[in-house]
Amino acid sequence: MHRGAMYRPLRLCSGFHSAMEHRVSPLNTPTPSRLQRLWLSETIRLREEHAGPLDDSEANRRAQAKGGALAERIQNRAWLLAERDGQVSALQHWLHGAHLAGLLLVLLAILSGTSLAVAALGDGLRPVNVFWALGSLLGLNLLLLLGWALGLLLSRDSAGALGHLWLWLSAKLARDAQAAQLAPALLLMLQRQRLSRWGLGVLVQGFWLLTLITALLTLLALLATRRYGFVWESTLLGGDSFIAMTQAIGSLPALLGFSLPDAELIRASGDSALANESARLSWAGWLVGVLVVYGLLPRLGLLLFCLWRWRRGCAALSLDLSLPGYSLLRERLQPSSERLGVCDEAPTQLHQPHAGSHTEGSQGALLVAVELDPQRSWPPALPKGVGDAGVIDSREQRNQLLDQLSRFPPARLLIACDPRRSPDRGSLALLGELARTASATRIWLLPPPPGEALDSARLGDWHRALEQLQLSYSDSAPFSWLENGHD
Amino acid sequence: MTKALKLAVVGHTNVGKTSLLRTLTRDVGFGEVSHRPSTTRHVEGARLSVDGEALLELYDTPGLEDAIALLDYLERLDRPGERLDGPARLARFLDGSEARQRFEQEAKVLRQLLASDAGLYVIDAREPVLAKYRDELAVLSMCGRPLLPVLNFVSSSQHREQDWRDALARLGLHALVCFDSVAPPLDGERRLYDSLALLQEKARPQLQRLIDDHLAQRQLRKSSGARLIAELLLDCAACRRSVAAQAVLEQGAIRELHQTIRQREQRCVEALLRLYAFRQDDAKAGDLPLLDGRWGDDLFNPETLKQLGINIGGGMAAGAATGVGVDLLVGGITLGAAALIGAVLGGSAQTLRGYGARLKGKLKGQRELTVDDAVLRLLALRQQLLLQALEARGHAAVEAINLSTPQDTSWREGKLPEALHKARAHPEWSSLNPGATLEDGDRQEQVQQLAAELL
Numbered sequence: 001m002h003r004g005a006m007y008r009p010l011r012l013c014s015g016f017h018s019a020m021e022h023r024v025s026p027l028n029t030p031t032p033s034r035l036q037r038l039w040l041s042e043t044i045r046l047r048e049e050h051a052g053p054l055d056d057s058e059a060n061r062r063a064q065a066k067g068g069a070l071a072e073r074i075q076n077r078a079w080l081l082a083e084r085d086g087q088v089s090a091l092q093h094w095l096h097g098a099h100l101a102g103l104l105l106v107l108l109a110i111l112s113g114t115s116l117a118v119a120a121l122g123d124g125l126r127p128v129n130v131f132w133a134l135g136s137l138l139g140l141n142l143l144l145l146l147g148w149a150l151g152l153l154l155s156r157d158s159a160g161a162l163g164h165l166w167l168w169l170s171a172k173l174a175r176d177a178q179a180a181q182l183a184p185a186l187l188l189m190l191q192r193q194r195l196s197r198w199g200l201g202v203l204v205q206g207f208w209l210l211t212l213i214t215a216l217l218t219l220l221a222l223l224a225t226r227r228y229g230f231v232w233e234s235t236l237l238g239g240d241s242f243i244a245m246t247q248a249i250g251s252l253p254a255l256l257g258f259s260l261p262d263a264e265l266i267r268a269s270g271d272s273a274l275a276n277e278s279a280r281l282s283w284a285g286w287l288v289g290v291l292v293v294y295g296l297l298p299r300l301g302l303l304l305f306c307l308w309r310w311r312r313g314c315a316a317l318s319l320d321l322s323l324p325g326y327s328l329l330r331e332r333l334q335p336s337s338e339r340l341g342v343c344d345e346a347p348t349q350l351h352q353p354h355a356g357s358h359t360e361g362s363q364g365a366l367l368v369a370v371e372l373d374p375q376r377s378w379p380p381a382l383p384k385g386v387g388d389a390g391v392i393d394s395r396e397q398r399n400q401l402l403d404q405l406s407r408f409p410p411a412r413l414l415i416a417c418d419p420r421r422s423p424d425r426g427s428l429a430l431l432g433e434l435a436r437t438a439s440a441t442r443i444w445l446l447p448p449p450p451g452e453a454l455d456s457a458r459l460g461d462w463h464r465a466l467e468q469l470q471l472s473y474s475d476s477a478p479f480s481w482l483e484n485g486h487d
Numbered sequence: 488m489t490k491a492l493k494l495a496v497v498g499h500t501n502v503g504k505t506s507l508l509r510t511l512t513r514d515v516g517f518g519e520v521s522h523r524p525s526t527t528r529h530v531e532g533a534r535l536s537v538d539g540e541a542l543l544e545l546y547d548t549p550g551l552e553d554a555i556a557l558l559d560y561l562e563r564l565d566r567p568g569e570r571l572d573g574p575a576r577l578a579r580f581l582d583g584s585e586a587r588q589r590f591e592q593e594a595k596v597l598r599q600l601l602a603s604d605a606g607l608y609v610i611d612a613r614e615p616v617l618a619k620y621r622d623e624l625a626v627l628s629m630c631g632r633p634l635l636p637v638l639n640f641v642s643s644s645q646h647r648e649q650d651w652r653d654a655l656a657r658l659g660l661h662a663l664v665c666f667d668s669v670a671p672p673l674d675g676e677r678r679l680y681d682s683l684a685l686l687q688e689k690a691r692p693q694l695q696r697l698i699d700d701h702l703a704q705r706q707l708r709k710s711s712g713a714r715l716i717a718e719l720l721l722d723c724a725a726c727r728r729s730v731a732a733q734a735v736l737e738q739g740a741i742r743e744l745h746q747t748i749r750q751r752e753q754r755c756v757e758a759l760l761r762l763y764a765f766r767q768d769d770a771k772a773g774d775l776p777l778l779d780g781r782w783g784d785d786l787f788n789p790e791t792l793k794q795l796g797i798n799i800g801g802g803m804a805a806g807a808a809t810g811v812g813v814d815l816l817v818g819g820i821t822l823g824a825a826a827l828i829g830a831v832l833g834g835s836a837q838t839l840r841g842y843g844a845r846l847k848g849k850l851k852g853q854r855e856l857t858v859d860d861a862v863l864r865l866l867a868l869r870q871q872l873l874l875q876a877l878e879a880r881g882h883a884a885v886e887a888i889n890l891s892t893p894q895d896t897s898w899r900e901g902k903l904p905e906a907l908h909k910a911r912a913h914p915e916w917s918s919l920n921p922g923a924t925l926e927d928g929d930r931q932e933q934v935q936q937l938a939a940e941l942l
Binding site: 069339424 | 499500501511512513514522523524525528530531532533536538539544546549550552553554555556558559588589590591592595598599614615617618619622645704707708710711714715758761762764925926928931
């Protein structure tokens with residue numbers, strides 16, 4: 001927000017890097033940190049969202065074999081895919097760049113810190129104007145600190161302008177499609193925890209802390225090796241207000257043990273630089289104290305605060321498993337159901353019931369119904385001379401009827417079936433057994449009750465099954481056949 | 488690690504055992520389902536896991552078809568002077584030769600039930616309670632395993648739930664679950680597992696985990712689904728085509744826009760089907776009613792201007808601040824040039840360029856075509872209906888869902904959600920436009936808000 005536009009992308013990188021505790025040694029075989037794994041997972045998700053699903057069967061298998069919770073499996077899968085497709089090496093390159101940028105930044109901080117101190121004290125030929133020195137040491141720092149604080153308070157997520165610029169830059173600089181999603185993925189992931197502001201904060205505060213420390217050291221070195229006289233000058237302000245101001249500023253450092261020039265000394269310094277040693281010491285102590293208390297300490301505090309927020313946010317980072325991209329992976333990586341396969345093979349052939357007929361000494365005609373719905377009215381009005389054997393359902397009824405039929409075999413047997421039942425082997429076996437007791441057998445597939453329709457597929461099953469049994473069937477009652485023996 | 492609870496799914500042929508398994512495992516491809524009897528002739532297993540831990544194993548078995556004869560046969564196995572109990576009698580049967588011939592299928596079922604902790608006895612609730620079903624239960628009860636009757640096809644108008652309840656009570660089976668495998672009730676799985684837990688007390692913790700996981704997954708699927716729909720709507724709302732003002736070209740552009748929207752909707756349908764683990768052809772989006780496009784003047788839409796202002800203002804401020812920083816840092820030797828460059832750089836050159844292109848188009852007499860409000864409402868409605876249908880659909884269902892246009896025209900009215908109004912001003916939010924930035928933070932936020940509204 002406040003400094004060198006050209007360093008922005010780099011700064012973001014090294015902010016990221018500084019939180020990774022230097023675990024990564026670029027270009028060696030990496031042990032990915034948590035953040036890197038999350039980042040790559042997000043990259044792969046974005047890539048799949050843009051370019052369609054990747055060929056991931058091997059990665060899925062390996063991730064599944066490794067086990068763990070779903071988030072871990074997704075990360076393993078993403079890592080494997082990224083390794084295969086080159087995102088890992090792109091990430092390594094990127095981190096390498098981030099290292100270099102971080103180094104540059106450190107160098108810049110040291111340079112500007114030194115120049116701040118040198119500019120503040122001057123060449124030592126002229127006495128040092130204390131408030132000018134103070135202004136050049138702290139003025140820019142405080143101004144930018146204010147800007148940073150305002151930006152933090154006012155913007156919803158301070159990745160805004162910087163983030164966009166970075167995205168734009170990385171889109172321009174991305175050399176291949178594989179790495180194109182790296183930058184958006186990082187921003188998206190950090191945004192979710194509102195982390196980018198704290199990451200940037202760490203970077204900004206760190207930069208300034210280093211600058212101020214260098215300035216302090218340079219200041220001490222200069223004060224130690226050169227003789228500076230201190231004056232104050234003002235056209236508008238009187239000596240009293242100047243004394244009050246100096247002492248007000250210096251009171252806080254004084255609590256920490258830094259020297260505070262007394263009123264006499266200050267008044268005397270208004271005229272010309274004092275030559276005596278104690279006055280110089282007193283002013284120098286005051287200057288150093290003010291730099292430490294108003295420059296160094298706030299930056300240190302803010303750095304620690306940002307670092308704490310960043311660490312906490314990083315620990316809370318996780319994959320948003322409700323994203324459609326991850327929801328789809330759930331079934332592939334941690335299936336809630338798996339097929340176990342066939343554990344008892346199907347036989348090559350099922351047991352087939354068979355029919356037949358009885359040829360000798362049969363007489364009479366009989367109607368029997370099998371497994372009828374008790375709600376159906378039965379029997380229908382029968383022609384004369386046709387016996388009714390009722391409805392058979394249970395084992396006892398079956399056995400009783402079969403006993404009777406084997407003693408008095410009928411010449412014509414009509415069996416009524418409800419084609420709404422399924423033609424199972426038990427029923428077909430019964431039909432076959434009944435048919436074997438009679439000289440001629442026909443099957444009557446009953447019409448559905450009023451208001452209902454037959455399922456044509458099931459009716460087809462009946463037809464097929466009866467054809468296999470070699471029994472003739474019809475969907476209307478062949479009563480004339482039953483009565484007379486011919487249609 | 489708990490041992491998975493083993494369940495054998497048993498029942499008469501053609502009552503929907505494989506269908507029940509498909510629905511419970513959410514696996515549309517499990518086994519084979521058809522109207523023919525004895526479709527399944529083998530025993531096949533499936534495992535349900537939560538967080539990688541196997542909790543339940545379900546075994547699909549062949550249908551029982553000849554229970555009356557089998558029971559007859561079993562009762563004749565007792566030698567004179569002995570009285571076998573159920574498992575002993577079954578052991579003798581399974582050792583004998585009939586277990587490999589006439590009763591081979593039945594033997595498979597019994598072996599599997601004996602190897603399981605409990606059985607689910609599936610019933611076609613449309614069937615009358617026949618003697619063969621009672622005999623089936625008699626044979627199955629010889630296994631000495633708890634049986635939970637599951638009434639399938641209860642959503643049919645001809646079901647006889649009460650008859651079955653009475654009959655099962657007479658056989659001592661009082662716990663019973665209604666579970667239609669084609670249109671399972673929303674809490675059907677919970678009720679099924681709860682009832683199972685009553686029969687298998689020691690398995691209660693793992694069944695409870697399964698129930699909790701199912702609930703969590705359902706919520707997750709629902710919110711993922713809402714997100715997919717929100718993306719669709721945002722994509723369509725932000726879609727924009729620039730056309731020269733000539734009737735022929737305009738007609739062509741409208742047709743092309745329609746085609747694009749239709750394809751985008753189909754993509755959403757497919758994504759939803761994938762999310763709910765259905766086949767890609769289980770639902771088809773019907774035709775969109777051919778409405779005229781919307782010739783919007785979004786160029787001066789307040790949101791556009793606001794966005795422009797914020798972007799440029801914010802960008803310039805940030806850029807200028809940065810530039811001032813540079814100026815100060817180098818002691819002002821750039822004479823404010825850095826501040827100026829910063830302001831220009833930060834001033835969202837992209838935004839300006841994009842807006843400029845649109846403005847130029849406007850001046851050249853081009854018109855901007857966007858998707859009609861009514862189409863957006865229709866898309867939202869249809870996809871929400873699809874989401875509901877998928878939630879209530881069992882994985883045994885074979886008939887495809889057809890997304891048609893509602894007959895009443897109430898969907899043409901009503902207010903569009905705020906997020907869609909916003910999207911009108913952001914052509915870069917639509918994947919249907921070139922140069923889309925889908926990862927934009929604002930867009931993600933709007934998608935989230937819209938998804939929450941859709942839930």
